[in-house]
Amino acid sequence: MIPVTDRTLWVITGAMTSPPADSLLEEIRLPDEAATVALAGRLARLAVLGDVIALKGDLGAGKTALARAFIRALWAAADGAPAEEIPSPTFTLVQVYDCQPATVWHFDLYRIKDPEEVYELGFEEALSGGIALIEWPERLGRLLPRHRLEVVLEQLPDGPRLRRARLYGDAAWQARLSGDRRQAGSG
Ligand SMILES: Nc1ncnc2c1ncn2[C@@H]1O[C@H](COP(=O)(O)OP(=O)(O)OP(=O)(O)O)[C@@H](O)[C@H]1O
Numbered sequence: 621m622i623p624v625t626d627r628t629l630w631v632i633t634g635a636m637t638s639p640p641a642d643s644l645l646e647e648i649r650l651p652d653e654a655a656t657v658a659l660a661g662r663l664a665r666l667a668v669l670g671d672v673i674a675l676k677g678d679l680g681a682g683k684t685a686l687a688r689a690f691i692r693a694l695w696a697a698a699d700g701a702p703a704e705e706i707p708s709p710t711f712t713l714v715q716v717y718d719c720q721p722a723t724v725w726h727f728d729l730y731r732i733k734d735p736e737e738v739y740e741l742g743f744e745e746a747l748s749g750g751i752a753l754i755e756w757p758e759r760l761g762r763l764l765p766r767h768r769l770e771v772v773l774e775q776l777p778d779g780p781r782l783r784r785a786r787l788y789g790d791a792a793w794q795a796r797l798s799g800d801r802r803q804a805g806s807g
Pocket residue numbers: 650651652653654655656677678679680681682683684685686708728755780781782783
């Protein structure tokens with residue numbers, strides 16, 4: 621008997637308008653850090669309360685650079701003032717920012733040993749009352765929320781600054797990203 625997974629169900633039922641959570645939605649070349657900042661600004665404009673954005677990639681791939689720019693964009697929206705210092709949460713594991721439209725929780729889970737440790741970092745509050753940016757989301761195992769945008773950053777060999785971002789997500793994220801592309805195209 622064929623094991624029935626979400627993906628086989630999706631194919632069997634022919635629900636083509638509802639792709640699985642891990643569909644590749646966009647692939648973007650980021651020739652320099654300004655391009656990463658622009659991508660972060662775009663995601664920040666789309667972000668709403670309850671969003672989970674998982675930032676994957678090797679050491680130095682640009683996860684913190686993207687998170688910083690995302691927080692700066694939403695900080696400016698909330699406060700109008702220049703952004704405060706945005707440290708990497710490498711050692712603190714989480715940093716919290718009072719932004720608009722929601723508080724941003726920036727996690728770096730590289731150092732956690734057990735997924736359950738995130739509960740001590742305010743994970744539940746981040747999911748219910750904020751926007752969560754999560755570096756090293758792999759560390760969460762099955763605690764990683766299914767409804768999320770996943771940004772996979774890779775350093776490409778053709779230049780020290782060149783990165784590639786791949787965005788994965790569900791139908792809801794697909795609709796948000798493509799609506800934003802259409803607006804950019806018409807503007
Ligand atoms: N296109 C680019 N996008 C993002 N960062 C870039 C780019 N080009 C160069 N950089 C540089 O690469 C470095 C990326 O470091 P960053 O701390 O963001 O990586 P990271 O993925 O968070 O690593 P870690 O896993 O150690 O937390 C920064 O020094 C940044 O200035």
